Amino acid sequence: MKRLRIFLVLMLLAAAVPPAAARMIDRIAAIVNDDVILLSEVDSRCRAALDEIPSSLPLDKMVERKQKIRKQALDELVEELLFKQQVRQHKIVVDDKEIDKQIEQLKKMNNMTDKQFTDALKMEGRTVADLRNSLHAQLEKQKMIDAQMRDNPEMRARVQVGEKDVDDYYQKHYQTASSKEKVRASHILFVVPPKTGAEAEKVIRKKAQMVLDKIHQGAKFAEMAKEYSDDPSGSQGGDLGWFHRGDMMAAFEKAAFGLKKGQISDLVRSKLGYHIIQVTDRAMEGPPPLKKVINEIRSTLYRQKFRETMKDWLAQLRRSSFVEYKL
Secondary structure, three states: OOOOOOHHHHHHHHHHOOHHHHHHHOOEEEEEOOEEEEHHHHHHHHHHHHHOOOOOOOHHHHHHHHHHHHHHHHHHHHHHHHHHHHHHHOOOOOOHHHHHHHHHHHHHHOOOOHHHHHHHHHHOOOOHHHHHHHHHHHHHHHHHHHHHHHHOHHHHHHOOOOHHHHHHHHHHHHHOOOOEEEEEEEEEEEEOOOOOOHHHHHHHHHHHHHHHHHHHOOOOHHHHHHHHOOOHHHHHOOEEEEEEOOOOOHHHHHHHHOOOOOOEOOOEEOOOEEEEEEEEEEEEEOOOOHHHHHHHHHHHHHHHHHHHHHHHHHHHHHHOOOEEEOO
16 A cells, blocks of 8 residues: 655645645554554555444444444554565565466466466456555565564574474364365356446346256256356366365355255355355265374464464564554
């Protein structure tokens, strides 16, 4: 997000318009060292959450809810700005080639063509430009963290994962766990883009119902997926592979686990659009051997330790910085 970096700039802007108009345009929400966060940035961050507040709430409750949402958004922006200040201080640079490499890795991991990749982003309401901005921020953060780890032996030690850590985690989360149910399913997705109007959605639903009717009349599910699905899995006949409870969106998962092997669902509405789901197999899965999941456990434990370490580092950074809230 663009921020006005120097107080002199704010003074010059204020001088360019009448004081009353300046107050109407924007105001400072927080001062973080030599930078500021504007109220417009806070509202932009939490607009979706503010829009979800029921209009039926009493005025005092509504004001309280808005204050809480804005405070949470402002806390996030303060932490992000503190991190960006450290990035500037350490002269961290991310170039386009590094971002290109990350995008190519994502395509390769998901076995997607350029078009399939772009379509998958579109389904999430994102563009390639949005992804590049996100990857730029992530790479900056990673480089900043790497620099901190190199310079701070104590931080490095805190994220080390030992054999006892692995054994304890396996005993708690795998060995003592009961068998888990899993299903293999295929789907045909009819995307309903964000902000689609009611009439436009009716057209999409009508198309989905038409395809479902064809399947009930004998059309092959895989062929219908290849022809009509908006999901990249359509090229594979809609196959999503195996998954457990908690792996998918709630509405999709509820429908899938409620079907018997070979059954086909009615239309299922999720945040992505309408799905037609076919369960192709079901199974029960017991605890896996340690050697099969050891890398997964190490990765999970590292992420946990890393998050805690960075949380403490940011808290210390905040304590050593000048942060003043104006809301």
